[in-house]
Amino acid sequence: MMTEPQIIQKARLPHSPRPIVSIGAGGIVRDAHYPAYRKAGFTVAGLFDLDQDRAQQMATEFNVPIVYRSLAEVATQAPADAIFDVAVPASAIPTVLSQLPDGRAVLIQKPMGENLAQARTIRALCHEKKLTAAINFQLRYAPFVLAARSLIDQGVIGKVHDLEVRATVYTPWHLWSFLEKVAKPEIFYHSIHYIDLVRAFLGEPDGIYCKSVKHPKAMQMDGTRTNMIFDYGDVLRANVETNHHHEYGLRHQESYIKWEGDQGAIKVTMGLLMNYPQGEPDLFEYCLLQTGKAPEWQAVALDGSWFPDAMIGSMASVMCYLEGSSAVLPTLILSRNGSLPVGEGGVDRPKSLPIAKALKTRAERDFDHAPLWFKDYIMKELLELDHSSPGDKSINDHDNSNDQEQMNKRTGDMEDDKTENPQNEEN
Ligand SMILES: NC(=O)c1ccc[n+]([C@@H]2O[C@H](COP(=O)([O-])OP(=O)(O)OC[C@H]3O[C@@H](n4cnc5c(N)ncnc54)[C@H](O)[C@@H]3O)[C@@H](O)[C@H]2O)c1
Numbered sequence: 001m002m003t004e005p006q007i008i009q010k011a012r013l014p015h016s017p018r019p020i021v022s023i024g025a026g027g028i029v030r031d032a033h034y035p036a037y038r039k040a041g042f043t044v045a046g047l048f049d050l051d052q053d054r055a056q057q058m059a060t061e062f063n064v065p066i067v068y069r070s071l072a073e074v075a076t077q078a079p080a081d082a083i084f085d086v087a088v089p090a091s092a093i094p095t096v097l098s099q100l101p102d103g104r105a106v107l108i109q110k111p112m113g114e115n116l117a118q119a120r121t122i123r124a125l126c127h128e129k130k131l132t133a134a135i136n137f138q139l140r141y142a143p144f145v146l147a148a149r150s151l152i153d154q155g156v157i158g159k160v161h162d163l164e165v166r167a168t169v170y171t172p173w174h175l176w177s178f179l180e181k182v183a184k185p186e187i188f189y190h191s192i193h194y195i196d197l198v199r200a201f202l203g204e205p206d207g208i209y210c211k212s213v214k215h216p217k218a219m220q221m222d223g224t225r226t227n228m229i230f231d232y233g234d235v236l237r238a239n240v241e242t243n244h245h246h247e248y249g250l251r252h253q254e255s256y257i258k259w260e261g262d263q264g265a266i267k268v269t270m271g272l273l274m275n276y277p278q279g280e281p282d283l284f285e286y287c288l289l290q291t292g293k294a295p296e297w298q299a300v301a302l303d304g305s306w307f308p309d310a311m312i313g314s315m316a317s318v319m320c321y322l323e324g325s326s327a328v329l330p331t332l333i334l335s336r337n338g339s340l341p342v343g344e345g346g347v348d349r350p351k352s353l354p355i356a357k358a359l360k361t362r363a364e365r366d367f368d369h370a371p372l373w374f375k376d377y378i379m380k381e382l383l384e385l386d387h388s389s390p391g392d393k394s395i396n397d398h399d400n401s402n403d404q405e406q407m408n409k410r411t412g413d414m415e416d417d418k419t420e421n422p423q424n425e426e427n
Pocket residue numbers: 023024025026027028029048049050051054087088089090092095096109110111136138189
């Protein structure tokens with residue numbers, strides 16, 4: 001008789017929660033941050049938004065006692081132990097960080113910039129200002145992901161050899177017209193959560209093969225449908241596949257994460273993205289292989305969802321790290337004391353943006369061994385990358401006269417990145 005596994009759906013909470021000060025109080029703060037903090041009993045001590053009317057409305061709606069009139073006021077008047085909760089468009093992150101007092105704690109909404117150059121600027125600012133800064137990748141703290149984590153950590157499904165994320169949904173991109181100016185918006189504003197999720201479970205891949213394409217009905221936007229193959233060698237498979245233009249009703253929409261192991265499997269349906277904007281219920285099911293029995297899936301009731309509950313975990317992770325009840329902060333940009341851990345720049349590798357670099361380096365390394373169809377595919381993607389990432393010096397500095405030297409340099413960069421980025425999971 002098998003003992004029932006323990007399924008944990010709640011994130012670890014701090015013993016002594018710190019006050020939170022919001023910078024940027026728009027849609028995601030209203031829909032998810034504040035409801036999550038209210039649920040967790042965290043205090044929002046004050047808020048600032050460039051749009052002061054909106055700031056006042058939010059303060060009234062959520063009983064926030066102080067509305068700051070400027071970032072200068074935030075810097076001088078916020079409680080000394082406050083965590084700054086930054087939720088502004090990615091392009092505004094450097095402006096905000098540069099005005100915060102040194103040595104403080106910050107949780108920054110994803111993405112960490114809209115390209116590699118912006119990510120490096122953010123990383124450099126965190127380093128210069130000795131900020132304890134983390135990126136708000138909260139999918140890893142969604143109740144269904146924590147539940148999967150607890151089953152996997154107990155060895156219930158055995159050794160994981162397959163992780164798949166698929167979203168076939170209809171996303172009304174026109175509601176976020178600012179994304180029309182962003183290169184690869186689907187990756188940076190959406191699939192970035194899945195990339196973080198895959199890395200949270202499987203660690204750093206050797207590289208990622210990736211292609212993000214436009215849709216004929218949204219030609220004003222760059223890639224809105226994405227395929228990613230994570231390279232973890234010859235046995236472990238991880239894929240992310242998203243199509244946000246499935247406008248054919250709910251019947252064949254899907255949005256799931258699936259883990260397969262040698263003793264069982266877990267499948268989670270993420271209802272949030274389906275049937276937009278109403279959403280659909282989440283679903284958590286797992287199946288254990290038992291000798292002599294046909295595989296059977298069982299459902300587990302969920303307590304909460306991605307929004308708002310996952311936001312409890314990302315904020316709690318910062319609080320736990322600061323009070324020392326957790327030794328690691330999984331999405332940390334910079335170490336606690338701002339010291340130089342390993343590798344260049346002295347900071348942990350930014351989580352959002354090494355993808356293009358990994359893609360290119362790995363593709364170059366494996367090119368000779370790839371099948372012909374794949375070479376064509378990769379070549380096309382590399383050309384696109386060279387044109388679409390003008391800020392990314394490391395992937396644009398290709399010198400035809402000195403290919404081997406360039407290749408060695410890039411391979412070396414990748415190795416540096418690997419040593420810089422410890423497997424820092426705690427969940
Ligand atoms: N699941 C998630 O993690 C998730 C979901 C949605 C949005 N987001 C991210 O959160 C961020 C904000 O998204 P949103 O949907 O709330 O956008 P929004 O446009 O509704 O709100 C952004 C707010 O930031 C304010 N703002 C802009 N620049 C500012 C500055 N320099 N100082 C202070 N306030 C400033 C604006 O006035 C606005 O109120 C984006 O980066 C987005 O990618 C994350």
